[in-house]
Each structure stands twice: as structure tokens, then as C-alpha cells.
Amino acid sequence: xxxxxxxxxxxxxxxxxxxxxxxxxxxxxxxxxxxxxxxxxxxxxxxxxxxxxxxxxxxxxxxxxxxxxxxxxxxxxxxxxxxxxxxxxxxxxxxxxxxxxxxxxxxxxxxxxxxxxxxxx
Amino acid sequence: xxxxxxxxxxxxxxxxxxxxxxxxxxxxxxxxxxxxxxxxxxxxxxxxxxxxxxxxxxxxxxxxxxxxxxxxxxxxxxxxxxxxxxxxxxxxxxxxxxxxxxxxxxxxxxxxxxxxxxxxxxxxxxxxxxxxxxxxxxxxxxxxxxxxxxxxxxxxxxxxxxxxxxxxxxxxxxxxxxxxxxxxxxxxxxxxxxxxxxxxxxxxxxxxxxxxxxxxxxxxxxxxxxxxxxxxxxxxxxxxxxxxxxxxxxxxxxxxxxxxxxxxxxxxxxxxxxxxxxxxxxxxxxxxxxxxxxxxxxxxxxxxxxxxxxxxxxxxxxxxxxxxxxxxxxxxxxxxxxxxxxxxxxxxxxxxxxxxxxxxxxxxxxxxxxxxxxxxxxxxxxxxxxxxxxxxxxxxxxxxxxxxxxxxxxxxxxxx
Numbered sequence: 001x002x003x004x005x006x007x008x009x010x011x012x013x014x015x016x017x018x019x020x021x022x023x024x025x026x027x028x029x030x031x032x033x034x035x036x037x038x039x040x041x042x043x044x045x046x047x048x049x050x051x052x053x054x055x056x057x058x059x060x061x062x063x064x065x066x067x068x069x070x071x072x073x074x075x076x077x078x079x080x081x082x083x084x085x086x087x088x089x090x091x092x093x094x095x096x097x098x099x100x101x102x103x104x105x106x107x108x109x110x111x112x113x114x115x116x117x118x119x120x121x
Numbered sequence: 122x123x124x125x126x127x128x129x130x131x132x133x134x135x136x137x138x139x140x141x142x143x144x145x146x147x148x149x150x151x152x153x154x155x156x157x158x159x160x161x162x163x164x165x166x167x168x169x170x171x172x173x174x175x176x177x178x179x180x181x182x183x184x185x186x187x188x189x190x191x192x193x194x195x196x197x198x199x200x201x202x203x204x205x206x207x208x209x210x211x212x213x214x215x216x217x218x219x220x221x222x223x224x225x226x227x228x229x230x231x232x233x234x235x236x237x238x239x240x241x242x243x244x245x246x247x248x249x250x251x252x253x254x255x256x257x258x259x260x261x262x263x264x265x266x267x268x269x270x271x272x273x274x275x276x277x278x279x280x281x282x283x284x285x286x287x288x289x290x291x292x293x294x295x296x297x298x299x300x301x302x303x304x305x306x307x308x309x310x311x312x313x314x315x316x317x318x319x320x321x322x323x324x325x326x327x328x329x330x331x332x333x334x335x336x337x338x339x340x341x342x343x344x345x346x347x348x349x350x351x352x353x354x355x356x357x358x359x360x361x362x363x364x365x366x367x368x369x370x371x372x373x374x375x376x377x378x379x380x381x382x383x384x385x386x387x388x389x390x391x392x393x394x395x396x397x398x399x400x401x402x403x404x405x406x407x408x409x410x411x412x413x414x415x416x417x418x419x420x421x422x423x424x425x426x427x428x429x430x431x432x433x434x435x436x437x438x439x440x441x442x443x444x445x446x447x448x449x450x451x452x453x454x455x456x457x458x459x460x461x462x463x464x465x466x467x468x469x470x471x472x473x474x475x476x477x478x479x480x481x482x483x484x485x486x487x488x489x490x491x492x493x494x495x496x497x498x499x500x501x502x503x504x505x506x507x508x509x510x511x512x513x514x515x516x517x518x519x520x521x522x523x524x525x526x527x528x529x530x531x532x533x534x535x536x537x
Binding site: 010011012013014015017053054055056057058060065066067068070071072079082086090100118119120 | 159165168169170174181182184185188270271272273274299300301317318319321322323327511
């Protein structure tokens, strides 16, 4: 019989901020309680297995209306890779014009997520 | 520029853009005045998500949200000026206001049948929150720091202390950290965080940033630039406790100590102010005490969500439309919205049974398992919790409003 561990998380999917408790026996998730919607359950499981976040930042633009363009990852990326992604984005420079949704970095650090523009430049 | 408009919208952020779009769609002739060099207002510098969950049913960044609104605005070909200021709104008569507007082309006097005032809010500065000390470089409001970093790409500092743990302070803590600065602490006066729990988790706990509850920054020290702040514990009455001072080394102080509706122009026109919201007193058409002047967004009340700001913009435009169409508003009998137990603020202040109304309110104290009650109209809503940081938004139907004689109380009651 493996050790039973309980983790208390605050769900960050929506403003409600439900407290979700995940029970693990060894590597196995044996219980999820306290969520009030399916997204909360999925979040808690994901957060235990591999926490992920959307990354957002700004990158440099040449010849635009503003010196920067706002960007984000088009899907959540592993939390531990975020510092490396930020470092990568600090080196990126794009040419204006940039439109919203334009891919700035494809498949960033092999995560499968694209970095896309969220503001015009 | 024409010499007369049905509606002049002051402010090109989400509230003003939404108002201009709605007014134009309703067939009014519209002029919008924005004082910055670009349309969009504050969301243009909000690169984080959390925008549009209600309005677009999607989680967008501030930049994406406002882009969609600007696209709609552009498609309607609304007349607008950027780099333009409204100096004065003169309530010339019941049906006409005269606006003095400065643009790059000069000074204009323009008449408007109605005005939608949507100039947003200003940030509270250090002297309003009791910070003393040296007036050195490196002290910014959150909005200034955000403009520098996320529009102009310049970091405001390397080692930062943030004053205030509302959502703005929390989100800025994450932005600074991601961009390589060290956030030494977030200082909160109250015994609980000002922002949403999920923001405490994903903005502070994710990065191990310390949150000092029941603490105040009492002093800023430095020669040319900030070198340290003095942080002091506060008692239940929020007074600093002598002997508990602690010094935190930093080069930058960012003030995220709340917003105040920015009313300069319409205050001079004589609108009545609610001391609780610090915004104008309005009726359910979002008309102020000066007939024909409507208000929306953070100039009306400080909102949590841009979705509500846009909704208020549209509401104010519909109010302006009724005013233009009827030469005044159709409602004759107003019921006062009275703040009952644990309601700190609520707008609109006066309700009529001529239309359904959305009420935006905040509580004074956090509570769990409560009911929101309107005793005069027999309406009750069960709420799992109420928190000062989360605006309550509730709709009243005109038939419900009609049940009340002259007042409608709104109160939070505990479950027995």
C-alpha cells in the first residue's frame, strides 16, 4: 500500500477560486473534491501532474506605431518552461505591421504552443 | 466637426467606445473625443488574460478585447479625435450642452444634445495613502509602470515593492517578475488580500512573492532614487504600530492603491457626487443629476471587469438615445436605491419602472452563505459568498421595480 497524500489547491480557472482537494496514492490520483465545475476538476488534475500557464509578454517591434507588440502563448505551456520562454521572447524582434493573431514564434521551445500577437503594431 | 451632435462621447476607452458604437447603431450622430494619441484606453496596455469572459464568452487579453471593440468602432465609421481634450461641458439648457474642445486643429465650441462621459478613473497617489519621505525617482503608479513596460518596452526598475494587493497590484507583480525584475514584497493595509484568490495564487504564490497583510508602507527613503521603504504593521483600526518598522531595500515603489473616478470636467458642470463611489449620482439610464449628461465605466463606479464597463457604455448610449428621441427621459417616478446591511456602494441610485436595470454593488465585509435581499419588492438571491473585492451584479425587472413605492432597499442577510 502506497502513501496517501492530500493536496489543497485554489482553482484559477475563473474568479470563483474554489478550493479543490486532490488525494493521491503514490503516483495515482484517487480523489478530487471541492470543485464546482468540470473545468475545476480538470485544472486540479493538470496542476498536480504538470502545472501549465498561458505566457504573456511584449516583444520589440521595428517601424511600428508602438515600440512593442503584446503577445501570448496560444495555449498553456508547462510552468517550469516559462522562464526560458521569457528569455527567448526578450531576444525576438519583429517588423511592423503586426496584426492581432499573427504568429510571432512558432512552436516555442518545442511546447507545441505558438506565441501570437495580441495587439496591433 | 459639425456644430451640433446628438451625443458627444468623452473618452475612447472601453466604456466610451462601447457607448459610441451603440449610439451610432441606434442612428444618432456621434462624436468621440480621446485625450491619448490612440483609441483603446487602459486595456491596450493589459497584456494579461481575464477580459471578455461575460461579454465575448471567451478569455481574452486586454489587448485582444479592446482590439475587437475598436474593430467594431472602425467598421461603423464613427467620427472621432485623438490627442483631443474637453476643457468644459456647459449645461446651456435642458436640451443642449456646449462643449469646449481642444484638438490638434485648434479650439472648438460644439453643441451636443447629450454627453456620455466615460473618462475613466485616476490612480490614488502616495500622499493619499499616508506615505511620507523623500520625493525621489522610482515611484510610479501601477498604470504608469504598465504604460512604460507594456507599451514602450522600458522596465521601471529592478527591485520593486508594490503597495496594494488588489488585482492590479497582483497582476503587476507577476508581470514584473516575468520580465526579470525582483518583486521584493506586496504590501497590503487590510488583513486580507484586495484581489481575487486566483490572482494571489497565480501571481504571487507561483513566484514565491511575499505578501505582507495588515502592513503599510509608511516611508520612502533614498537620495536620488528610491533606496528602501519602511514598512510598518497596522492595528485593527489600520493605524501603524510604533516599533514594528521594517526596512525593505528596493529601487522602485509601485502604487496600486486603488482608483478614483476622474470627474474633473463634469464636476464643474455641477453633477452630484456619491461619496461612497466617488462617482456621479445616476438614475437607471445612467444619467447624472445634470439632465442629458450620462456616465459609464470607471468614471461612474470602479469596476472589476471590463465586461461591465462595456455594458455601462451601451446602457448610457441607450439612455442618450431615449433623451434625444423624447427630448428628455420618459421616466417620471424614481425609486431611491437604499443601501442596507453590508452594502457599501450601489449604482444606479434612482430606479424607474420604465426599464429593466442592472445594479452594480459592493459589500463592506466578506461573508459566506448569505442572501441578497430587496425587501420592498420581495426579491431574494442566495449567494455562496460576498467579498469587497468582487462586484455584485444583479438585474431587476421593471415589473419588480414597479412593486416599490418610493424606495428599494438592497441588503445582505445571513442564512439562519
